[in-house]
Amino acid sequence: MLGGHCTRLGSSSCSWHQPRRVSRGCSSGTMTATAAPATGPDASSAASTEPASTSGEAPFQQSNVGYCKQCSDALIDFSSNGYHPLSTAGADDSDDGKPSATLISMPTSSRCQASNGYEDDVVEESALEELAAKPPSDFWRAFLALLFMFTGMTMTAVSLIFVHERVPSSPPLPDVLLTRVTHIPWALDVCEYLLIVTLAATYITAFLHRHRWVVLRRIFFMIGMLFSYRSVTIFVTALPNPSPTYYCEPKQSGSLGFEQIFARLLRLGSGGGFSINGNHVYCGDYIFSGHTAILTLGYLVIREYTSPRLTVLHWTSWIVSLTGVGFLVLSHGHYTIDIVLGYWITTRLWWMYHTAANFAGQRTHGYFRQACWWRAFLFFEADRRYSYGPLPYEFDLPWPTRIRAAAAAAHQLARCRHSAAELAVQTCHKLGLL
Numbered sequence: 001m002l003g004g005h006c007t008r009l010g011s012s013s014c015s016w017h018q019p020r021r022v023s024r025g026c027s028s029g030t031m032t033a034t035a036a037p038a039t040g041p042d043a044s045s046a047a048s049t050e051p052a053s054t055s056g057e058a059p060f061q062q063s064n065v066g067y068c069k070q071c072s073d074a075l076i077d078f079s080s081n082g083y084h085p086l087s088t089a090g091a092d093d094s095d096d097g098k099p100s101a102t103l104i105s106m107p108t109s110s111r112c113q114a115s116n117g118y119e120d121d122v123v124e125e126s127a128l129e130e131l132a133a134k135p136p137s138d139f140w141r142a143f144l145a146l147l148f149m150f151t152g153m154t155m156t157a158v159s160l161i162f163v164h165e166r167v168p169s170s171p172p173l174p175d176v177l178l179t180r181v182t183h184i185p186w187a188l189d190v191c192e193y194l195l196i197v198t199l200a201a202t203y204i205t206a207f208l209h210r211h212r213w214v215v216l217r218r219i220f221f222m223i224g225m226l227f228s229y230r231s232v233t234i235f236v237t238a239l240p241n242p243s244p245t246y247y248c249e250p251k252q253s254g255s256l257g258f259e260q261i262f263a264r265l266l267r268l269g270s271g272g273g274f275s276i277n278g279n280h281v282y283c284g285d286y287i288f289s290g291h292t293a294i295l296t297l298g299y300l301v302i303r304e305y306t307s308p309r310l311t312v313l314h315w316t317s318w319i320v321s322l323t324g325v326g327f328l329v330l331s332h333g334h335y336t337i338d339i340v341l342g343y344w345i346t347t348r349l350w351w352m353y354h355t356a357a358n359f360a361g362q363r364t365h366g367y368f369r370q371a372c373w374w375r376a377f378l379f380f381e382a383d384r385r386y387s388y389g390p391l392p393y394e395f396d397l398p399w400p401t402r403i404r405a406a407a408a409a410a411h412q413l414a415r416c417r418h419s420a421a422e423l424a425v426q427t428c429h430k431l432g433l434l
Contacts, residue, residue: 138213138383145220145380152227156285157268159235161261163284165251166238177336178242181329185245188331191291192276194324198298201317205302210394215305217380218353219297225349225373226293233287233341241283243332246275248283289334292342295321300350307393357381360388 172178206215241248252260264282271279273290299321303314325343328334334342356362356377368374 138217141380141383142213142217142220145217145224148376149220149224149227152224152231153273154265155231156227156234156290157265157273158261159231160268160282160285161256161264163235163238164249164282165256167248167284168238168240170240172240172242172244172332173335175242175335175337177329178332181332183244183332184327184330186331187327188243188246188333189276191324191327191331191333192274194320194327195274195291195294198295198317198320198324202298202301205305207398208395209305209391210396211391212398214384214391215301218357219301221373221376221380222297222346222349222353223294226297226346227290229345230285230288230290230293234285237287238284239286239335242286242335246283246333247281249281286334286338288341288345289328289338290342291328291333292325292339293346295324296343296346297350300347304354305391305393353377354390357384358389 202219206212206219209215267279268282271277274280299317302317306313308314325339328339329336352368352371356366356368359366362368363378371377
């Protein structure tokens with residue numbers, strides 16, 4: 001090939017940097033690579049012409065590039081091998097307004113090697129297969145994150161079981177918002193229905209994402225951390241019930257035994273933590289609001305992992321989450337401080353985690369390294385150690401790997417052919433053949 005630096009194929013194509021120049025005349029037999037006309041102090045040293053076959057590289061023959069049709073065929077064959085020339089930008093124009101040389105890059109063998117002679121930036125013929133393949137499966141990390149989430153939920157349930165026995169029977173604490181809002185008993189049911197809708201949209205987004213295991217493990221880890229925090233905050237401070245109509249199970253006379261704890265744990269778990277099914281009859285889990293945390297987390301997931309162009313979806317998710325919090329206030333299910341802390345802790349945890357995941361500097365010398373969850377973060381994000389930035393907005397159905405690879409290969413090959421055809425036309429224009 002004609003010089004240049006070849007970067008490994010990632011999610012789109014292979015680009016060549018600093019290519020040599022090919023002299024005009026597509027039908028003049030063997031094409032030679034010439035240096036670009038230089039200006040300035042180094043003009044005399046840059047005016048020499050060097051053959052294209054240096055460093056063992058074969059020159060372009062007329063059979064490969066002879067006229068416009070052959071240019072197009074060669075470039076299309078070039079793209080079918082997994083390479084994708086991006087552009088011909090950068091050619092200098094001569095004084096008469098016509099291009100004196102054209103930047104093109106084409107392979108003459110089955111592989112492309114960097115101009116510095118090293119083998120680290122090599123694109124093999126199987127690059128298209130690698131590109132079409134499914135991202136590395138990280139199911140086991142997602143499964144461990146799921147276990148961590150259930151552990152955090154269990155800790156919260158155990159804390160609630162014990163704090164229920166210590167909830168004061170005094171009237172609700174003075175709250176600047178609740179004292180000015182009329183209590184609506186059925187508003188908590190509406191809030192939980194909206195919460196279920198938000199959870200469904202969140203997990204649908206995660207399962208349809210091409211990097212579904214990365215998204216799911218992050219969701220599981222976030223929920224596990226939130227409920228771990230919550231298990232501590234609701235245990236250390238017992239507040240009176242803010243709702244005058246919410247039913248609380250009578251307290252146990254005497255100390256709780258293992259059987260009573262396990263029975264309460266099963267009852268809470270069978271209801272999923274919701275009160276609409278009548279299983280959440282234990283009081284005291286107020287600081288901070290789990291309803292607010294999950295509603296906020298659902299909106300953050302949809303906004304982060306879907307395209308910014310889906311403004312209708314983002315606004316709908318935001319309105320649903322905000323409406324759910326509004327009905328939570330109307331139900332007097334939580335104090336205002338519970339809702340504020342639920343929003344604050346969820347958003348800060350989300351932003352800290354994704355800042356550390358998307359920016360490389362935070363992993364080496366950022367203050368986030370002092371967080372209590374940092375070691376867990378490094379474990380769950382180990383497969384993205386050298387891949388920074390937000391996840392791409394790519395979605396697919398969880399088809400079998402063979403079907404997905406075949407479809408992706410066909411789609412990428414069509415894109416390469418289309419790009420190569422456009423490049424051939426531009427090259428022929430610059431060569432004066434059209």
